[in-house]
Amino acid sequence: MRSFRWGILGTGKIARRFMQAAFYVPEAQVIAVGSRAQSTADAFGAQFGIPKRYGSYEALLADPEVEIVYVATPHSLHAENALAALQAGKHVLCEKPFTLNALQAEQVIRVARALGKFVMEGMWTRCFPLIREVVRRVQAGELGEVRLVIADFGFRPPFDPNSRLFAPSLGGGALLDVGVYPVSLAFLILGAPAQIVSYAALGATGVDELCSIIFTYPNGAQAILSASLQVETPKQAHLCGTHARIDIPAPWWKPSEAWLTRSDGTREHLLYPYEGDGLQFEIRHVHECIHQGLTESPWMPLDETLAIMRVLDTLRAQWGVRYPGE
Numbered sequence: 001m002r003s004f005r006w007g008i009l010g011t012g013k014i015a016r017r018f019m020q021a022a023f024y025v026p027e028a029q030v031i032a033v034g035s036r037a038q039s040t041a042d043a044f045g046a047q048f049g050i051p052k053r054y055g056s057y058e059a060l061l062a063d064p065e066v067e068i069v070y071v072a073t074p075h076s077l078h079a080e081n082a083l084a085a086l087q088a089g090k091h092v093l094c095e096k097p098f099t100l101n102a103l104q105a106e107q108v109i110r111v112a113r114a115l116g117k118f119v120m121e122g123m124w125t126r127c128f129p130l131i132r133e134v135v136r137r138v139q140a141g142e143l144g145e146v147r148l149v150i151a152d153f154g155f156r157p158p159f160d161p162n163s164r165l166f167a168p169s170l171g172g173g174a175l176l177d178v179g180v181y182p183v184s185l186a187f188l189i190l191g192a193p194a195q196i197v198s199y200a201a202l203g204a205t206g207v208d209e210l211c212s213i214i215f216t217y218p219n220g221a222q223a224i225l226s227a228s229l230q231v232e233t234p235k236q237a238h239l240c241g242t243h244a245r246i247d248i249p250a251p252w253w254k255p256s257e258a259w260l261t262r263s264d265g266t267r268e269h270l271l272y273p274y275e276g277d278g279l280q281f282e283i284r285h286v287h288e289c290i291h292q293g294l295t296e297s298p299w300m301p302l303d304e305t306l307a308i309m310r311v312l313d314t315l316r317a318q319w320g321v322r323y324p325g326e
């Protein structure tokens, strides 16, 4: 495959992990990094051998050599950054959650479609070979009818009211940071829920720190999901069907193995080991999509991203969590 020229917006934790993953994708050329400060861009660029280092996001977007922009900024900036990148003629991989809310997601998707540019929510879980295999098994009917999905993602970061995890102005809260993973898994396996029941404990900054969610579906299936910034949860996923169950051990959102247990007691070990952190699968997928002339990912379609954002909005409305400007 030909090479693809990437530019990165933001120099935080996930931007660093992206650089480490790009190491496993020879056709990924990260040619530029953009930061709010020149010194940060210079340090990041020097550490990872990125030749072009810009002291503003606008300057990176004005670089005609950048083909694909990776938006690695806090949630509250995703829409603004993705729109600017699209309008500058770039393809976009935008970190999860796609935007702060569905209204913003609609806007980004509308602009991307009008301009014929590729855009994808960085729900990297969907790109792992093990998840592709799990989807294949589910679609082949090996589990029978999946009636119950159980998944959680919770951890306990140090409390910092100004950090992006807790600050309302940066889209803080467990749901948007980690809850989006189990919600997206439920969508992947069961589709959009018919009814949503939930509870969230809000913390000192007014954002959700512990969430419990139940989705129900027209066929009677259910999903039981949780997310947390207060406690470490088991970080497992279980897909329970009428003929068999798939158990994905921790950390299920970047899995290398799972167990398929059939009603007759037989078990199969699904094993898909990988090197590094696994973000390389998403990078490769973006390349393949663009190579094929696609403007959206078949694994993370834009209509589904939008439906997920609407569900996140519904959940926050149930809890009374609103961000500044909403």
Ligand SMILES: NC(=O)c1ccc[n+]([C@@H]2O[C@H](COP(=O)([O-])OP(=O)(O)OC[C@H]3O[C@@H](n4cnc5c(N)ncnc54)[C@H](OP(=O)(O)O)[C@@H]3O)[C@@H](O)[C@H]2O)c1
Residues within 6 Å of the ligand: 009, 010, 011, 012, 013, 014, 015, 034, 035, 036, 037, 040, 041, 072, 073, 074, 075, 077, 095, 096, 097, 122, 124, 164, 170, 176, 177
């Ligand atoms: N896929 C995954 O596994 C994964 C993991 C973690 C995070 N994420 C997503 O990636 C995004 C970034 O998360 P992160 O953990 O990398 O965050 P982070 O470490 O706080 O980095 C965010 C970066 O955004 C830039 N930024 C621009 N405006 C900012 C502001 N007002 N406050 C703070 N930073 C600002 C900063 O870069 P400059 O100073 O260089 O401009 C900063 O380094 C989030 O949306 C998160 O959900 C995804």
